[in-house]
Amino acid sequence: MNKVKLIFSAIVAVVIIIVGICVYSWIKGVPAFELFHQDNKMERTATILRSITNTHRWVFLTIEDEEVVVNEHTFGNVAKIYPSYYELGIDVSDSLKWVEIQDNNGVRVASLHLPPIKILNENGIDDTKVKNIYGDADDKEKIEMQKKAEFKLKRRAMSGANIKQAKKTAEDHFRNLFTVLECDSVDIKWQSK
Amino acid sequence: MNRFLSKPLSLITGCLIVATSLCACRGNEVENVDLKSIRDCKELEVAEFNFHKIIVERSTVSALGIAGFGLASFPERTLILPVDVKVVGKIDFSNVTKDNLIHDGDKVVFTLPDPTLRIVSIRPDYEMRGKASREQWYRGGGFSDDEIQKIGEQAKDSIMIDRTLEKMAERTRENAASVLIPLISLATGVSEDKISVQFNSDLNLTAATLKDDDTIIFRKKE
Numbered sequence: 470m471n472k473v474k475l476i477f478s479a480i481v482a483v484v485i486i487i488v489g490i491c492v493y494s495w496i497k498g499v500p501a502f503e504l505f506h507q508d509n510k511m512e513r514t515a516t517i518l519r520s521i522t523n524t525h526r527w528v529f530l531t532i533e534d535e536e537v538v539v540n541e542h543t544f545g546n547v548a549k550i551y552p553s554y555y556e557l558g559i560d561v562s563d564s565l566k567w568v569e570i571q572d573n574n575g576v577r578v579a580s581l582h583l584p585p586i587k588i589l590n591e592n593g594i595d596d597t598k599v600k601n602i603y604g605d606a607d608d609k610e611k612i613e614m615q616k617k618a619e620f621k622l623k624r625r626a627m628s629g630a631n632i633k634q635a636k637k638t639a640e641d642h643f644r645n646l647f648t649v650l651e652c653d654s655v656d657i658k659w660q661s662k
Numbered sequence: 663m664n665r666f667l668s669k670p671l672s673l674i675t676g677c678l679i680v681a682t683s684l685c686a687c688r689g690n691e692v693e694n695v696d697l698k699s700i701r702d703c704k705e706l707e708v709a710e711f712n713f714h715k716i717i718v719e720r721s722t723v724s725a726l727g728i729a730g731f732g733l734a735s736f737p738e739r740t741l742i743l744p745v746d747v748k749v750v751g752k753i754d755f756s757n758v759t760k761d762n763l764i765h766d767g768d769k770v771v772f773t774l775p776d777p778t779l780r781i782v783s784i785r786p787d788y789e790m791r792g793k794a795s796r797e798q799w800y801r802g803g804g805f806s807d808d809e810i811q812k813i814g815e816q817a818k819d820s821i822m823i824d825r826t827l828e829k830m831a832e833r834t835r836e837n838a839a840s841v842l843i844p845l846i847s848l849a850t851g852v853s854e855d856k857i858s859v860q861f862n863s864d865l866n867l868t869a870a871t872l873k874d875d876d877t878i879i880f881r882k883k884e
Contacts, residue, residue: 494729506727511812512718516747516820521833522710525841528752531701533875554782554875570848579849589707592748592783595876597814601807608788631700642704642755649760650849 526589528558529642530635532626536618537602540610547604551618555593555626557635559584570652579652581643584660586635588626594619708837709751711830715820717743717786717813719805741795741805744787747817749878750780751834763846770857772846776865777834779878781821784814822878824868831867831880 494501535552561567561584569580594615606614640657647655724735754775764771786805805813821827839859847854866883873879 490729497729499729500727501729503727504725506724507721508724509719509721509809511816512720514716514718516713516715516817516826518711518826518829519714520712522712523837523840524707524710524750526707528703528705528707531703533699533701565844565848568845568848570851572851577849577851590750590782592785595784595814596786597784597810597817599807599810608792611788634700634702638702638704646755646758647849649758649763650846651763652849 524560525562526558526560527639527642528556528589529586529638530557530631531555532557532631534622534625536621538614538618540604540606540614542604545604547606547610547614548602549606549614549618550600550602551594551615551622552598552600553593553618553622553626554590554595555623556589557586557626557631558589559586559639560589576654577652578654578656579647579650580656580658581647582658582660583639583643586632586639588623593622593626704755705752706755706838706841707750707752708841709830709834711749711751711833713747713749713817713821715745715747715817717741717745717816719743719809739795739797741791741797743791743795743805743813745813745817746783746785746787747781747821748783748785749821749830750782751777751830751837752780753777753834753838768852768856770846770850770852772842772857772859774835774838774842774859774861776862776880777831777838778880779827779830779834779870781818781872781876781878784817786810786813818872818876822870822872827870827878827880828867831865835861 491501500506532555533553534555535550537548537550540547567582567584569582571578571580596615599615636659643657644655719741721739721741722735726734757775762773764773842859843854843857846852846857850857864883865880867880869881870878871881
């Protein structure tokens, strides 16, 4: 009889402890029992403005695109989607060599020699927006895959049609701007290289 | 047709019709994804701001946890990831008309459109992460996609601070003026000291909205 009593009170004690743990963890908002617990903490760190560059670039076309890259392995492939954003335009730096104004008896003619259209932002792929579809790649492979994507995306961004479109917008823009700046006519030429 | 067969047959046919119509409906669902596109613009980029941030993540793994207390814990893994963030300050020229240029006596006043900013790239330095991080045998050194996205958010948040925004907007305006005054002088034939550039004064340079395409647009003063 005593044995039964002992077992019974032991069970009651265990139940009380378990209930106690559950209530305590419920109040604290932590899981009561778990085999493994992983805790990732990101520290708050300062952001430093390292440098400011003065630029003089005109953007005439922006292209949003994406590219899928699949790397084949013996054990499982890796697939990722790379979104990109490229800006097409001209970089005229700080000089004003590209503009010439001729004054022919009060008629002001602006002659522009614009540098060729190019991609203005070399890093068009935002690393934080790359989507992993399946598989796992190490850092070296990630860089290699990104290069593949970048090559294709840049080639597509610099297509003939896009360059033509950017040139058209550029011409419209400079005609308007120099008319606003009181030039009577605007003559636009593109440098071949 | 056999009496016993006709009922199940019509039932099966009915089910098939319902199933195919359901499939057809699924196929017609509109994909809720942003439209990726090509867009014309007339923007002048005058400043490039290069930010640097070092992300530190500490992760611990404990085993046999009861009510938040681990009975055994593994050594801490520390990841260090330097991130470069590039922001561009620009001015949109698509709505510039003759009204933007005013003659005031022998002086010329040009009104510039509002500056905008755009976060153009967030580049984590994976090579440095490999060198600087302390990895542990139980877990490799990589960040998951979710973590990388979180790092991106953190980097963006750290730029959307009042003082930083104001500094960038002011620098964009200054640079725009220094780029445009010689150009206006050359085009109009008026000497540079008689040209001034003015800005929209009711723009609040400490409050801005970050849009989905990473463009930062300043709000008007209330």
